[in-house]
Amino acid sequence: MPRSQSLIASIDPAKISKHFDAADVETRLDTRWQNEGVYHYDPTRPRGETFVVDTPPPTASGSLHVGHVFSYTQADVVVRYKRMTGMNIFYPLGWDDNGLPTERRVQNYFHVRCDPNTPYEEGLVLEAASAKVRKKPARMVSRPNFIEACFGLIEEDEAAFSELWHRVGLSVDWRQEYQTIDEHCRRTAQHSFLDLHAKQLVYTSDAPTMWDVDFQCAVAQAEVEDRNQPGAYHKIEFAVEGAEEGGASSFVIATTRPELLPACVGVTAHPDDERYKPFFGKRAITPLFHAPVPIFSSEMADPEKGTGVLMVCTFGDQTDVQWWREEGLALRQVVGPNGRLCSIDFGEAPYESLEVDKANAAYSELAGKPIKRAQTDIVAMLRDPDASATGNGAPLQGEPEPIEHPVKFFEKGDRPLEFLPTRQWFCRLLDRKADLLAKGAEVSWHPEYMEARFRDWTENLSLDWCLSRQRYFGVPIPVWYPLDREGQPDYDAAIVAEPEAIPVDPTTDVPKGFDESQRNQPGGFTPDPDIFDTWFTSSLTPQISSHWVDDPDRHARLFPADIRPQGHDIIRTWAFYTIAKAMLHEDVVPWHHTLISGWILDPDRKKMSKSKGNVMTPLPLIEKYSADAARYWAASARLGADTAIDENVWKVGKRLVTKLFNAAKFVLSQTGEVAPISQELDRAFVRKLQALAADSTRNFDEFRYANALAETETFFWTNFTDTYLELAKVRARAYADGADAANAISEADVLASGSAVATLRLGLSVLIRLFAPVLPYITEEVWSWSFAGENQGSNGAGAASPSIHRAAWPSESDFSGIEAPEHAGSFDVAVSALAAINKAKADAEMSMGRGVSLLRLAASASTIDVLEGVCADIMSAARVEDHAFDVDPELGDGLCAVRQIEFKDREERGTESSR
RNA sequence: AGGCACGUAGCUCAGGGGUUUAGAGCACCGCCUUGACAUGGCGGGGGUCGGCGGUUCAAUUCCGCCCGUGCCUACCA
Structure with a gap:
């Protein structure tokens, strides 16, 4: 041989x-891949050969759950494919540690609260709070101490997440790692603000803004969610001034928020509503506080709802804000930033009252109380006939009628949002809706229908983006305000940081042209104490990774990105803001494709959440089934589809x-x-x-x-x-x-x-x-x-x-030079023949390894023709010694049927390899 | 209230530019200790493809309506 x-x-x-x-x-392999730089981006290769991924920076202080593995793996699978096709992969990953989740975790972990008025304690070391400590009031720490504590904890949280990503095998280039709170990101975010400011796309205003009374912080529309809440229509009688001349002298409004009665600044009904037509232009008198308020007509009033006439307060909801603006109504702010009713004096503008003593006596019962308590109390007071503005008896008409209605909440909050006039920075978006929609349409959405969510959101946007947050752990707003001779800030003359100075912290840094001694002094300056909305920074992930601010050349090669993977729950926030930023800064889309992954649901198809206690952590599952199995599970679900964990x-x-x-x-x-x-x-x-x-x-x-x-x-x-x-x-x-x-x-x-x-x-x-x-x-x-x-x-x-x-990804070159088969169906016919023989063995309860001494196999003439070419392989696989083919024109092409089979004795098996 | 998606075997899900008996895995039943693998192999049972109409020679697939589920947006007196 x-x-x-x-x-x-x-x-x-x-x-x-x-x-x-x-x-x-x-x-072993993860270590090897890291050491060999398998995932490294090569900056020397051209853009055309580069595939740029814009990844979601996870909030590491949140809990780890299988949903993370699910969506991040789906992106990684796509990236790994692209890498094998020869693309130069740019695949960074960062941590979104900036923001409220970290603050909350620090507050809970150490049982502390940040108090900006507390002095800094050098070298303060906080310890995890014991159950005993938690029962006492939280410890107050200074802003810098609080921020130090945040930095300490995110390090631990990010290490845990990082371990998971390594275990799951994300093919990230870890050299590109960033934190949204790090210096580079703060610089990028502040640069973004400077650019928007220069373009006059940001402004300050002390307009009524949605406010969470627990966090005592402004909230943007994107972070608001509606929750159905039980409530009740309270019917309250108002008097009409000058009704002596005849006609009705009172009317009854319906409200779900009777506690806002002292904040009532007007009354309105639909212009065509015959019931209230005679009142328009007159003044109404509120019960209990006897405040005269204008009665005006408005198309926005719904005659079908409640009693058709309603009280306008500062502020019950967004429509109140609109009426307040349009009608030039008074501002009577009774809800304070902490969710309690403030102290006010009736008789002093703007708190008008026709019966000042009565009004003050009534209000003194309410001042300082939380909203809910104030509601209970005011309802009780309205049952008293003395409270009436008309003399018709108790202002409260009948019993409150329970209803269920949607109420706006901060998505992370526990109490309904209030509208409070506070000074905030905003970014102009409302006048750019059409452009935003056009940019959204320029992006390819996968699956396509997810673009509808972006469209719905954008079309219905009703407020500019509120950028300021009254929090501590975040990117400071790089702004100071000059103080006049009385020490009053001039908000319209904001001093914005110099581009070369950023990142700055205005609470410790000094604006150009001033020195530290002028801080908070008349004629000096005062810092803007706020930080940016977290999304202000995370909407810049493509620019953060491309080094937009520091390396224009790199930026040109990495921006816009190719893909943005993300969950559908953050289309209105992350996707929306990222598209908005890229548009406002450079009039481009931030990425060409966005891959929207679905949600992981529990086995009963319920959303996993900490409060439901149905969250599954990935590591035990990975230990049990392997990281590859975890990825197999994630990659089995198509994009966009919510999937029950199985x-x-x-x-x-x-x-x-x-x-x-x-x-x-x-x-x-x-x-x-x-x-x-x-x-x-x-x-x-x-x-x-x-x-x-x-x-x-x-x-x-x-x-x-x-x-x-x-x-x-x-x-x-x-x-x-x-x-x-x-x-x-x-x-x-x-x-x-x-x-x-x-x-x-x-x-x-x-x-x-x-x-x-x-x-x-x-x-x-x-x-x-x-x-x-x-x-x-x-x-x-x-x-x-x-x-x-x-x-x-x-x-x-x-x-x-x-x-x-x-x-190399398998391609034609793997198969070139291999001749085509004589018959395209050879393989399928061989499989069909083997299956027929196997079935015959199974029917006879024989093992598949049992030898066959004689086989008669039937098939159509053309199928037999094909069988001849692969016959030796079939017969040896089936351990057939002798065979014959029968032509059976009845059988369809490719089908085989066993007509006769004789098995060898058990001990005789195993001689077939002599072919 | 509008929009989007989904509704296929007990379960988790594919598929479908209309055409012979509709797929997989798991589960179930029977068999096989075969030489890579018992963390295996072979074979089998199981579905009127949510309902009703329409287009068509022909629909589970296209169209309309309805029902159910989930989500998005809106409503917020």
Whole structure:
């Protein structure tokens, strides 16, 4: 037997562990990838070869849950695919530590509160609060001490998250890591403000703003959510001034907020409402406080609602704000920033009253009380006939009528929002709606229908973006105000930081042209004490990563980004603000595609939330099923679809990993002489493999990774391990068996054996590369056994790559030079024949390994024609010694039926390898 | 109240530019200790594709209406 050819590099299966140890491989490979810089961005390559990812910076102080793994993995799968197609990947990750969640965590963890008036304590070390400490009032700490505590805690939280991302195998370039609170981000955010200020796109105003009374902080429209709350219509009688001349002298309003009666500044009804027409232009008198207020008509009043006439207060809701503005009504602010009623004096403008003593006596019962308590008390007072403005008896008409109605809450808040006039910075957006919509349309949304959420939100935007927050741990607003001779700030003459000075903290830094001694002195300056809305900074993630401020050249190469993955819950915030910023700064879209991932729901399809206690943490699941299984689960869900967590899917993922491990061990341990892929079955299999690779590429290009995975998985089981591998096994092993002189094989059989081994290896190589974006660990492990040192692609087109994650994505070059099969259907016919024989064995309750001494197989004439070409493989796989074909024109093409089967005795099995 | 998505086997989900018996996995039943793998293999049962109408030779797939679920936006006296 000539042995002129070189041997196929094979592995010794005995040297590979019996089972796949996922945890061990995960830590080993992640370390290796980091050390080898597999995920590093190469700044020297051109933009056209670069794929830029804008990632969501997680809030590390939040709880870790499986939803994080879900959405971040979906993005990583896409990125890994792009990397294998040869793209230079820019894939940064940061932490959104700036903001309220961190403050809340610090408050709870140490049981402290920030008090800007408390002096700084040098070297203060806080300790986690014990249960005992928590019972006492929270400790007050200075603003700098509080911020130090925040920095301390985020370090821990981010380390925990980082560990998870490494474990899950996110292929992030960790050299690009940032924190939204770090100096670079503060500088970027303040630069953004400077630019918007220069463009006159930001302004201050002390307009009524939505205010959370617990956080004592302004809130933007995007952070507001409606919650259905029980409430009640309270019907309250008002008097009409000058009604003596005849006609009705009173009317009854309906309100859900009787406690705002002292803040009543007007009364309105629809202009066509006959009931109230006579009153327009007159003044109404409120009960209890006897305040005269104008009665005016308004199209916005709904005659069907309540009693059709309502009191306008400062401020019950946004419509009140509108009426207040349009009608030039008085401002009677009774709700204070802390959610309690303020002290006011009736008789002094703007608190008019016709009966000052009565009004003050009544109000003194309410001042200082929380809103809810004030409501109860005022309702009681309205039951007193003495409170009446008309003399008709108790102003409260009947019992309050319970209703359920939507009430605005801060999404993180516990009490309804109030509208309070406070000085805030705003960014102009309302006059740019059309442009925003146009930019949204320029982005490709995946899935497409998610753009509707952006559109709905943008079209319904009713307020400019409120930027200031009365908080501490965030990016300071880089602004001071000059103080006049009386020490009063001139808010219209804001002093904005110099571009070279940023980032600044106005509470410690001094504006240009002043010195520290002038801080808070008449004729000096005072800092803006506020920080920016967190979204003000996180809406700049593409510019943060591109180094917009410091490196215009890098910025030009990394901005706009290619993809933005994110959840659909933050379309109105993160996506919206990012689009807005990119538009306002540079009139571009921030990214070309956005991939919207769905939510993870609990097994009962309920949203996971801490309060429901149904949150699942990912690490125990990863330990149980492996990181690859976690990724398999995440990648099985299509974009945008909310998915109930199903542990079963993790189980299936784990099974796939095991199967890959075993199949790879078998394939790579086959030996033989290097030979071209020449046999009919092999060529037919390769054709199917080639179609799979093309399909997978198309799916990935359209971000349909779940379809790609499903197809590859199905192919792997049904066309590779269950069938091709079984059909080609005996032929592949023939060479090794032939090493034994007694079984010496012919030259033709050497070639046939080499063809089988080459096909098995090509199949494995292509399949693990198709799986690599989803299953980075098992595929890298298998790759390392042999392929890492070889050129891939039948013509050697794909250069050797030590990591599968930088190996070439399967393409035509992997299949070039392999002849097409004689019959396109050869493979399917072989599978069908084998299945028919297997079924016959199963029906006879025989093991699949049972030898067959005689087989008569029926098929159509054309199918038999095809069968002849792959007959040897079928018969050896089924261990058939003698066979005959019967022509049966009744059978459809490709179908086979067993007409006769005779089994060998059990001990006789196992002689089939002598073919 | 408008909009979007979804409703396919017991469960989780594919699919569908109309065409023979509608798919997978899990679960279930039967069989097989076969030589990569019992963390396996082979075989099997199970669905009038939410309902009603329409277009069509033909619809689960296209259209309309309805029902259910989820979400988005609005409503907030």
